[in-house]
Amino acid sequence: MGVEIVGQIEKINCKELSYGDFAENYLAKNQPVVISGLTDDWRSREDWVSENGLPNLHFFATHFGKSRVQVADCERREFTDQKRLEMSVTEFIKQWTDDSIEDSGKDDKKNSVLYLKDWHFVKEYTDYTAYQTPPLFSDDWLNMYLDSYQMHEDRDHFQKYDQIACSDYRFVYMGGKGSWTPLHADVFRSYSWSANVCGRKRWLLLPPPQSHLVYDRYMKNCIYNIFEEVNETKFPGFKETTWLECIQEPGDVIFVPSGWHHQVHNLEDTVSINHNWLNAYNLSCVWDLLWRDYKDTEESIEDIRDISDDFEDLCQRNLAANTGMNLNDFFIFMSRFSLGNMVLLETYSEKDKSLNSCLSSMAHNLLLNLSTIQKIMMMMISAGGVTAKDVYLDLREAVEDPQFLRLVRDMGRTYAMIHKEEENLVLFSKEMLSKMTGFADQKMQICSPKDLVEMIDRYNTCSSHLLA
The missing domain is CATH 1.20.1220 (Malate Synthase G; Chain: A; Domain 4)
Incomplete structure (x- = not known):
């Protein structure tokens, strides 16, 4: 079974989009859109990008190298997600660059493809302003609340968890060409926005009315990778799915609405900034x-x-x-x-x-x-x-x-x-x-x-x- 792509996600320049228009046409209607021009003045677009357009890994290692981060091994599945490893940013960058050198010299060698995910960069580096959240995405109840309160009222059980996993929902992602994220819908069925600081991504999005088609008959297990051979007996509805696609360029920001399952592939070495958020519309x-x-x-x-x-x-x-x-x-x-x-x-x-x-x-x-x-x-x-x-x-x-x-x-x-x-x-x-x-x-x-x-x-x- 192949993936049937029926359209491209709309793209618009931020100068043509007021907040009222964005709220009416995309938030309220729960429709995706790619927006250009929002990241032009971000510090991260200067500091984090080399002259050749690739991630400035030396800058990350020098300024943020001691941070402990979660890294996904894109070649190894663990239950419903990719296997996660913990390492420092410096260790991640060393392995990334070592693998790139080996890949360029040995066509037959298959290395792990690592993808740094869910780095709570804003919480960790409060004195470094990598970017400003665009006004279009600023009605963000979730992160406003978590800047003042912990999520869990039962602090005896969740104090350590709150300090890390639920401290906020603002993340930095970094991965080489070929790194990817399996099919999923976002936490809390929140909105998300994702900005490419550098690199290009391919997005495949599934409208919410078709969500049941990527689950088994018990609605418990979701398809892991839509580009692998999908078990038609286990997922009989997959052949009926129709997808929207976009290629996200450097500087582009994609708005992913609530409940849209999506799978994402890095076409180049990529750094992105991602927020999950909610408000009255979702x-x-x-x-x-x-x-x-x-x-x-x-x-x-x-x-x-x-x-x-x-x-x-x-x-x-x-x-x-x-x-x-x-x-x-x-x-x-x-x-x-x-x-x-x-x-x-x-x-x-x-x-x-x-x-x-x-x-x-x-x-x-x-x-x-x-x-x-x-x-x-x-x-x-x-x-x-x-x-x-x-x-x-x-x-x-x-x-x-x-x-x-x-x-x-x-x-x-x-x-x-x-x-x-x-x-x-x-x-x-x-x-x-x-x-x-x-x-x-x-x-x-x-x-x-x-x-x-x-x-x-x-x-x-x-x-x-x-x-x-």
Whole structure:
């Protein structure tokens, strides 16, 4: 069975694309696009690229060589992914260059093809600004939140995991010609964007309505490599798939929407920067995956339900380990982010009465965030919601928390920049936040999705002038 390619992914210059157009045509419609011109002024396009257009491996070894990173061996499969190795950046570069020299001298020698993946570069090198996230991709709830909070509320079990794997979802990838990533859909069914600092990639993308065709009949196992001989008995639907393709050039950025399975091949030695992110436009995709994975987790240990004193806690721990967050983490994330949106709306409406009209795109964005979170919380209520004990957000404690102050500041800067309303930017202080819990009335603790739905309702009632 071959791969049927039915079209090319659209390509557009960033000068022809406003944020409103991007949100309407690609975020809301969940459609992929390749965008040129976004990386022209990035420091990484200078420092990380040699004059011949290849990765400047000497620069990486000199400045970042001691970093410990995860490296995939593209020639060796381990379960559903490529075998992972841990090494320093210097060790990776040495093996990469050694293999390249051997490959050029021996046509019959088959070396490992190594691919450095998931390097949390931004978290590790906070004083080195390799790039600025393009405004088109800056409505990024996931990384804004993780810059202030850890993902997991159960810190006894996940403290070390949070410090590494879940510290953020901003990555650097480096690999030689022939390195590749197997077929997959992104973590949390998030959006992703990937920028080629140098090198070229070939992308194959599958629309979400066809996702079931690359799984077995039990929807448990996904095809590993669409270019190998696919077992037609195990994956009978594969022959019906139709794919979109693109060749991503140096400097190009590809937007990969939620739920689009994709396989990626490096056509040259390549360095790329990649973010996973979520916002109001794809939050329902994130919730759908989280709830489906929760039910699968519950089913997988159903046989110990009657003998376990903490069955639900065990489900939540397993869900967090396998999916990256659990229902409790998601609920607290949404609660804090809702409160942040309310603080921004309240502050900016007091500062500039023009925000009271529908003409403010920033106010519209913040209200969209709240309405979307409210809808997802109603889905949580229908599905069973959060049932674990001691999961709540105390509003008074939240607004006194320096972490929350940082989150609100980051949100304020981000939305003012996206919507070009920097003149409305407020320099938040702890004192300002401490005055902003009046909209919550007497309910100072958010203990369930129902509480959050009611809090947003109360806020909308008290701030109905913003909706006029």
